[in-house]
Amino acid sequence: MSQGAADQAALLVQHAVAPAARSQYEVWIANVTLECQRYAGFQGVAVMRPKGRDATYTLLVHFDTHAQLQDWVGSERRRELVEALRPLLLRDERVRAGMGLWFSPAYTGPQAKPYKQFLLTLSAIYPLTQVVPAILRTLTGSWGLPSAVVQLSASALTVWLMVYVIMPRYVKAVSGWLTR
Secondary structure: OOOOHHHOEEEEEEEEEOHHHHHHHHHHHHHHHHHHOOOOOEEEEEEEOOOOOOOEEEEEEEEOOHHHHHHHHOOHHHHHHHHHHHHHEOOOOEEEEEOOHHHOOOOOOOOOOHHHHHHHHHHHHHHHHHHHHHHHHHHHHHHOOOHHHHHHHHHHHHHHHHHHHHHHHHHHHOHHHHOO
């Protein structure tokens, strides 16, 4: 069963793949994803593919808990898969594990221009700041809660939705536009 959002853990892996080996690497990604699904707490893999001359793929593997992530990271099967991957790589893989990778500067691939980050964030935040407080006021209006409590709750819910629900999916959906 899934733990709280604060307990979630992620593994960030970067592979510089030889251009001639990209199709083999894509098969490798599919195999790794299938293997990860056999481990408790697996939530998914986000793949950021290289753009232009860049050869670096970035994988972000999510698990429910740090302990479940460590089960995968320390597994013999992962070691076998990484060993099989070595001939396709230009250099050794780079790996970071933890619970706060979204705020880590570890990703070195193409970055979105600041104005695109602004537009993307605004387009997600503005509707939330209109809808979430209105819904909470409707649901809690008869409770007599101080407005500061309702505002704090609306802010907390908005941030939670942005971090855990909306932005991971939204960024993935528009990633091509963001890095152009």
